[in-house]
Amino acid sequence: MFIAFREEVESVLADALRAREYPTDDLGIERPPEGVDAVLASSVAYRLAGEAGAPPPQVADELADAVDLSDATYVGGVTQQGAYVNFTPGEAYFEGALDTGPDAGRLAPTGDSVVVEHTSANPTGPVHVGRARNPVIGDAVANLLAYAGNDVERHYYVNDAGRQMALFTWAYERFDESDLPEPERDRIEYDLVRYYRTGNEFLDGETDGATPEAIEAAEAEIDDILQGLEAGDEATHERVSEVVDGVLAGMKACLARLPAAFDEFVKETRFMRDGSTDDVVARLQELDEAVYEADAWQLDLPSFEKNLVFLRSDGTSLYTTRDLAHHEWKFDNYDRAVTVLGEDHKLQAGQLREALDLLGNDADQLQTVIYSYVNLPEGKMSTRAGTGIDLDDLLDEAIDRAREEVETRLDDRTRDELDDDDIERIAKQVGIGAVRYDIVAKQPTKAITFEWERALDFEAQSAPYVQYVHARCCGILDEADEVSDGATAAALTEPEERDLLRSIARFPGVIDEAATELEPHRVATFTREFAETFNAFYRECPVLSAEDPAVREARIALVAAARHTVANALDVLGVAAPESM
């Protein structure tokens, strides 16, 4: 409803400006502050005052008079208030909101295919919370783009050709179970990461037998593995794959708990084996910006101080070289590409974009969402050093605390009994939902220092507050009759009812803006405001016990519309919408 309303406002206001021979390049359309009756307003009168030779309020008044609403469906009125032209909703706007169904917030298809790449953590060990923002934000961005009408695919780009993986493969083959500490958890990536850590310690000369000669021999073996990968050697690829696929399977299981699922795990070796990395190297060498210095091929990018090396002196490619081939593949197969990256990759992303441009691609097809790292009070988290909080541990703790919460509230319940399965389901929905919501509700550019109490705070503006509204809606609808087709917004005259209808109507507009800006936290802000609006309605307006049958029918329809809105808003955020809690 909101989007149609906005289009009508743009159209009638532009017409009015044209009729008065004013410019129409900036309509100044904005959301009015709380307490103003309008859905949208225009501040264009400020800018026209000079040209019109009249004070802004007078210009606004003139424009309000000039607006012709005879063809408008959703805009019901236009008024002047101070320097503003305010557009108020008509009855069709409220009726449309009341009709909101299971497709709440879904926008018309754009016809665009979009690949969203996120997480893409190196398969070296368990997922830790330092990078937990990536799957949470990435999944929400993908959901958001899908709601906005795009055909979305979710990719995890697997770094299986880098030096780290060669090192890991060597360590896996070199060390024995008996050389390793006990795994922290019974899952494959916790088992395997012990080889990676022990291998790194060995190379740093921190383990027995790590003589300079032994380290040198190990380095030579790691180089051999890298060379084998570069040459497309099948046996080498299989050796590395065993480690990569093992660790990845475990990481996948961890991410599935969020849940964050992927359509495809795209391995970078794919772009070495199909020859596209070689092709990129050959084309880069032809560029005017290509230089051969210190036996290595480099790119002298105009916007960057440091050269970008794209071919090592030993002839092997680098991460960014392969990523160029990867992105050209994306451009060939999708209309748009969105990547969610930690801020530590920002420079690399900029260089990638410029190199793609030099290679003749339209780099505007690529957008990046940057988030800041989550650090511990004592410093960075590192898989290699084994410092960090595992995402599994955070989720376990969140579920435990949620379970306690549910159990202490059991006695207060006035509704149906919960069995053990219900308690477990609710504990997961609330615990994991709270963790996700806490991450996705914040602007990603702000740095976070991880603290247990803060990450597990279920009070405050958190998921359970919003989830509770959904459960309440379900509770009411459970006891209500079928939602009637005959329900009409005309029966909803209380201000709290009208406010709720406006909130429901606004949801598609929130999706539209959040998707355009790639900012899922806007949806989280909406859920909070929506929950408040719903609770005000709930407080003032009895539904099932409403005396007038027409009002009762309309309120039931309103609760149904609210339920679909909050369910889908949570769905975008990747937070479960419990039917009871």
Add this chain to the structure above:
RNA sequence: GAGCCCGUAGCUCAGUGGACAGAGUACUUGGUUCCGGACCAAGAGGUCACGGGUUCAAAUCCCGUCGGGCUCGCCA
């Protein structure tokens, strides 16, 4: 040192040219014969880091300063 990001109520955060800067939390006080109290109402809490500038209008844009984060590898 250079480049990028961040700085809003005690704390955690929205707001990023336009109507009086908003929530939650913590603190004080009150609310359930009635659909789910994981709720609601009221009070108190601000040099929007600091200093200049642009504009009819700046938390928002520009310049500088301070404080914090990230990056600057033939790693990823």
